[in-house]
Amino acid sequence: MEYFSPRQLPEAYALLDRYGEAAIPIAGSTFFMGHREELFDEVEAVVNIKKLGLGYIRIEGKDLRIGATTTLNEIHRAPETSRGPLRIFAETVSELNICEVRNVATIGGEVCIAGEVDMPTTLLAYDAQIVIGSSKGTRVMPMSEFHVGYLRNALKPGEMVIEVRIPVPPARTGGGFGKFERTAADLPIVNAAARLTLDRRGMVEDVRITAGAATAAGIPVRAAAAEKLLQGKKPDDALILEAALAAGTIDCVDDFRASARIRGRWVQCAAEHALKRALSHAKEEESS
Amino acid sequence: MKTITLNINGEKCRVEVRAHWSLAYVIREKAGLTGTKTGCEMGTCGSCTVLLNGEPVFACLKMAADAEGDEITTIEGVESKGQLHPLQTAFMEDHGMQCGFCTPGMIIAAKALLDEHPDPSEHQVREAIGGHLCRCGTYTRIVQSILHAARIAKQP
Numbered sequence: 001m002e003y004f005s006p007r008q009l010p011e012a013y014a015l016l017d018r019y020g021e022a023a024i025p026i027a028g029s030t031f032f033m034g035h036r037e038e039l040f041d042e043v044e045a046v047v048n049i050k051k052l053g054l055g056y057i058r059i060e061g062k063d064l065r066i067g068a069t070t071t072l073n074e075i076h077r078a079p080e081t082s083r084g085p086l087r088i089f090a091e092t093v094s095e096l097n098i099c100e101v102r103n104v105a106t107i108g109g110e111v112c113i114a115g116e117v118d119m120p121t122t123l124l125a126y127d128a129q130i131v132i133g134s135s136k137g138t139r140v141m142p143m144s145e146f147h148v149g150y151l152r153n154a155l156k157p158g159e160m161v162i163e164v165r166i167p168v169p170p171a172r173t174g175g176g177f178g179k180f181e182r183t184a185a186d187l188p189i190v191n192a193a194a195r196l197t198l199d200r201r202g203m204v205e206d207v208r209i210t211a212g213a214a215t216a217a218g219i220p221v222r223a224a225a226a227e228k229l230l231q232g233k234k235p236d237d238a239l240i241l242e243a244a245l246a247a248g249t250i251d252c253v254d255d256f257r258a259s260a261r262i263r264g265r266w267v268q269c270a271a272e273h274a275l276k277r278a279l280s281h282a283k284e285e286e287s288s
Numbered sequence: 289m290k291t292i293t294l295n296i297n298g299e300k301c302r303v304e305v306r307a308h309w310s311l312a313y314v315i316r317e318k319a320g321l322t323g324t325k326t327g328c329e330m331g332t333c334g335s336c337t338v339l340l341n342g343e344p345v346f347a348c349l350k351m352a353a354d355a356e357g358d359e360i361t362t363i364e365g366v367e368s369k370g371q372l373h374p375l376q377t378a379f380m381e382d383h384g385m386q387c388g389f390c391t392p393g394m395i396i397a398a399k400a401l402l403d404e405h406p407d408p409s410e411h412q413v414r415e416a417i418g419g420h421l422c423r424c425g426t427y428t429r430i431v432q433s434i435l436h437a438a439r440i441a442k443q444p
Contacts, residue, residue: 001306026351033351
């Protein structure tokens with residue numbers, strides 16, 4: 001296994017091309033080092049992409065753009081995510097109460113791990129786009145298509161995630177995130193995110209409800225039935241509970257950490273929490 | 289093998305490393321600084337925590353090769369000029385430990401907290417050690433020790 005620390009993107013792409021599937025781009029290295037025993041025989045080249053200038057967070061045009069090697073802690077502390085509908089990204093990080101991981105783990109890494117992590121659930125609720133780079137150029141793919149199965153993403157050999165783009169939501173939008181885990185330092189057993197936009201009359205104009213870490217598909221999914229219940233209606237606690245109950249009917253995985261039945265119940269609770277927060281944030285936006 | 293120079297507690301340390309070697313392994317086995325403990329070696333227990341440019345990280349999840357150029361502080365580098373750090377004094381006075389295995393990691397995490405928030409609330413203390421396990425279950429004493437350390441540090 002060889003270690004490379006390129007300084008230019010083309011240099012990094014050349015390494016990914018040369019080693020193909022045996023190359024792994026790393027930045028925070030938490031996933032790689034946590035799985036180094038299993039990955040040892042598969043990986044020939046470790047490509048550190050931290051020195052490529054991909055650590056940034058900024059509003060550009062109509063998007064919030066976050067570079068792949070931006071750490072969770074940087075997202076937590078950035079002025080762009082300190083208020084308004086984008087604060088959900090700081091709130092999602094807050095739910096991982098383990099500063100030693102937040103200081104190094106990156107958004108690019110979280111996006112690539114289609115499994116028990118938090119950020120993809122929130123990104124799915126915010127219609128994020130994943131920017132993928134390679135020696136052939138860049139392509140953009142919606143978060144909803146990027147995960148293809150448990151621990152499997154749409155990257156082809158030679159490609160890596162270089163940026164995450166989140167459309168800045170319209171006025172009167174709020175977001176919320178809810179999660180169940182065993183301890184503050186643990187991976188999520190289920191999580192849920194919500195994004196809610198109200199129209200001028202206080203009716204739901206647009207809504208997303210997503211659940212992650214829990215699904216039988218192994219990837220975050222939208223709770224379409226729950227979204228439909230809220231669309232065009234005036235949200236109150238009873239309607240939110242009804243939508244949360246619908247979210248809890250998604251197909252959940254049954255494993256040693258929780259049964260499918262209890263997971264469904266927790267998705268309901270996490271979705272209810274996320275929706276209530278999203279609604280109160282959206283109302284704050286309205287009055288500000 | 290790749291030769292790198294690590295800056296551990298202000299001292300330069302030249303070591304040959306392999307790509308998958310963790311910083312925790314190199315600190316203990318190559319630099320000989322055994323104050324940093326390795327427990328789970330998968331980022332769950334917190335006992336290998338060191339400061340990297342002042343920020344706490346799990347040394348078991350950090351590639352040693354990636355730590356070149358960073359300022360690394362281990363438990364051995366917490367005292368200054370033979371004087372114990374207020375945290376070390378407080379942990380002794382308040383018995384913030386039983387077996388002591390988690391103590392270096394706890395003190396490093398607490399140091400990062402006190403460096404940023406010299407007067408933390410109990411909630412902030414609990415959050416700062418959220419990623420650390422103490423199998424003796426001494427958490428109450430640990431929290432008490434860290435709050436005590438903040439008071440010691442404030443004394444003129």
